[in-house]
Amino acid sequence: MADKRKIGVLGGGQLGRMLIEAANRLNIQVNVLDAAASSAKQISAHDGHIDGSFKDAADVKRLAKDCDIVTVEIEHVDTHMLEEVAGEVQVEPSWKTLRIIKDKFAQKEYLKEHGVPVADSIDLDGKGVEGLKEVGKQFAYPFMLKSKTEAYDGRGNFAVKCVDDVSKAKEVLGDRPLYAERWADFRLELAVMVVKTKDGVLTFPTVETVHEDSVCKLTYTPPRNVSKAIGEKAQELAKKAIGAFEGKGVFGVEMFLLKDDTLLVNEIAPRPHNSGHYTIEACPLSQYDAHLRAILDLPIPQSGLRLREPAIMLNILGGQTPDSHEKIAQAALEHPNASIHLYGKGEARPGRKMGHITVTAPTLAAAEREMQPLIDLVDSQKGKPLGPRDDTESQKPEPLVAVIMGSDSDLPVLRPGLALLEHLAIPFTVRITSAHRTPDWLRTFSKAAASTSVKVIIGAAGGAAHLPGMCASWTTLPVIGLPVKATHLDGVDSLYSMTQMPRGEPVATVGINNSVNAALLAVRILGAEDLGVRERLRVWMEGNETEVLGKDGKLAEVGWEAYLKAMGK
Template sequence: MDRTVGLLGGGQLGQMLCEAANPLGVKVVILDAENSPAKQVNAKASHITGSFTDPEKIRELARQCDILTVEIEHVDTHVLEEIAEEGVEIQSADGKITRKKVQVQPNWKTLRTIQDKFLQKEHLTKHGVETAVSQAVESDKSGLERVGKELGFPFMLKARKDAYDGRGNFPVMSAQDIPDALEALKGRGLYAEKWASFKMELAVMVVKTSDNTLAYPAVETIHQDSICKLVYCPPRGISTQLQEKAQDLARKAVGSMWGNGVFGVELFVMEDETIILNEIAPRPHNSGHYTIEACPTMSQYKSQLLSILDIMPSFPGNKIPSLSPATVMLNILGGASKTSHNALVQSAVATPNAALHMYGKESKPARKIGHITLVAQTMAEAEKAMNPMIALADEMRMERLPAAQRIAAKATSMAKPASKAELQPLVAVTMGSDSDLPVLKPGLALLETLGVPYFVTITSAHRTPARMTDFAANAASNGFKVIIAAAGGAAHLPGMIAASTALPVIGVPVKGSTLDGMDSLLSIVQMPRGVPVATVAINNSINAALLAARILGSNDVELRQKLEKYAKDMESEVLGKAEKLEGAGWEKY
């Protein structure tokens, strides 16, 4: 490829872009500080040392390339507009001055619109993209008090420009917070955003070409201290339909912009399962690092290059698939000392299927200095392998936090163990009525003992048939591996669920007030050919839990060992009782 790409910014995103450019034979010239991460891996070109916000340095870069693109959006768009529309001056050997127009991708209009987050929100709303309600504000106490009355408390006060990783945001919980908010964000243009009560954060990488927009899979993002900590692909606990809705909304938003490139789109899943857009980054994104391993033939960095060169291939349905069934990405943030991350790095190197990416940056507290991506056949397998590294990252965080925050974080951790909260439920347990819960409690307790994560809900085959069908149809995409369904009386629930999913279903007949549960047992066990339901004895949720665990244990050595211990303990209990009976006699037993 004979066109040269000029890159504004040479951090870790630029580094990974250069790593993608090398096998393609694309020449990249970088404008940034000496020995920046991107320059460390690219010796194929003579780079420019200086600030990527310096107009003269940007013009110098433009003279050496055919296309300008960005690693960070905080650039001088007026210089980029000049270069794209009027050209940059070039002096020949004989002193003649000509002008050379250089493409800017994404277009400078897109960069300028996205730089100002309030203008970005106005643009998206104009094009029919759902976002949180926002409004411009006057930077004074009375102005914010008026916002509180109009939007309601709490609301989020945000800087319009130069804000990222939570910097430039201030939650205004009540009118008493207004003076602190104004002090924290003084001297900056501001806007207010209605509080978004969301249950999950998603992100979608979108590739825009001259005639199309393509979406990568939606991913779940977990933030801590306003910085992305973890990325899960696919997201845990939401339906395939909701993931596709996120992709469609992201494509719609990026499709309204100008020029080509890769865009990181951040979204919120609200409590009612509607999706709204948070914001867009006009470049590769932290949430898209996973694509290097999960989409090895088309990472987000390769897509950035091919899209700005306008040679991006097409994909069925305009969706770029992940080739990995399950992927988890963990950011490595600098610790209290420059060597705090060493144990985490060693753990990553020693973990099969884990890919370590270090950025060549000096370690500073909470600075992104690398990331780890782990691919697996199931999300449970990926989580299990990643959890020890997450624990090491948590230890680093605790060390770097100020003492007061450290105490609060420990108290929160003790009150709600993160491991259980973050594990993907593998067993879905449902019942026709809450009156069935006492029957299920022994089985749930056993799942707890075995360390099998589960999810419990109510889905009545007769009273909520649509909810039941939706639950069953989406069970696999929600990450469940086995379903336990308890029902009494006519007991249609297990069979109807089995008719709507390919997952194994275990039926628990519940003893009712008549017929001693035989009606339930026969309803569940007498399924027609082609729709199997594994059926346990009446009220025997213990066996249902054990059977679910055995199904999972076929691919989980650790769980299988727990089940073997459980059987051994039962054997020991029976032998102990036999010995006592034989020794004391039946009369005294």
């Protein structure tokens, strides 16, 4: 690349480290302001780094002097100095945005002013214990007591569950500037990484985040038990929130999914974020690639932010021994789909983020099965007892093929195809839905199928056989029609019905009663993107070849008459 602009980063932790990994691939120099030998500096050998503090005004000025663009990997920076240097160097995102976001109460008030739903909050500036008790009367218990600044990973937060907790909360949080927030009774925590460019706002997919002791432990992409519509709603809300701020770059938007399926924005990070680590392996562009491109005004196609396949990210938190993270990384080497990131932080301390592991797989269930032993190991390193776990559901593979039929009388015809899917280890689901007797159910099923794990639909029907055709009109998934021989016309009517679909609504139709070919066609469609499926199909096909060659040899050996006699014919 011809781009020789230098980027200065305030902060040299793991986020800066992964940003440099992305920058190195583009030959872009990143100058880091942080302590010597910080995580980011370890993988970047040049003399442009500055040893110092990103909270020190003089150090910030020194960094800006030798850079074309200054950005952050942590928001707790000296925004007044950034305001001062903004006339000499490009600051992304804007110092105004950083100043608002670093004060979490100001952040909430700003979002409210711009029509973004957030939990109700009360400023507690100048209010003591009695002021907290008044909050309890107004919000009821429990409510959250939060520090306005310098709070992360749950530090600076306190759940006030009853009036007796008030004094303790004040004692724990000390003289920090505080605000109170109404309790959000959520069922899930979601997050969306947003990319703000000179041309507009883009998003990565919606992610489910799982926290333990107020620290992010896991992310699931796509979220579990969340509809496609809610995922899209979360993305739109995140775009609206970030659209209200000045500047370019990647932002993390954390939100609550309430029990009535409404969404509240919880917090915003004006930088790459823990909930976006999965993008390194699971998306064409990572959040770090996107941040660099956004602040440099380089192209970012929305398709580059898509999810290639489901992913789970597990944070490696420090355990009870200094080498606990290394033991987890060593174990992860045994898992073929696990990508390991260690942050170069030296010895582990309990709860410290030492690295992360991302597992990608064709289905979320497959990723869960591979990740579970590593989750157990992380828990054991923390001294957490592992009790009995009923993981029957989590171990059950998500279906890749949906087999639907108009009547249970079609099931005997489907049996050979279903047996073949089982033999080839293709998870499937079988349902009864009639185009004529249950049209609403067929419509609901077909419209929802693409937002599930299902990749292919087989529709079996006799007579008028409208089932696969109607299904195809309501889904973007490939539909395979299986004509079933009925009492009249020997199934020819069903065959014609399925093959004579109008232009624009294709149904890939196999022969009458030929469920084996329907199953094989579904397997070949899956095998186009899953090498494991393709390999199992290859082995099965070789078995067919061996069987036919064996029969040919027998025929040549005994002659046609003896062969027929052995067949009982």
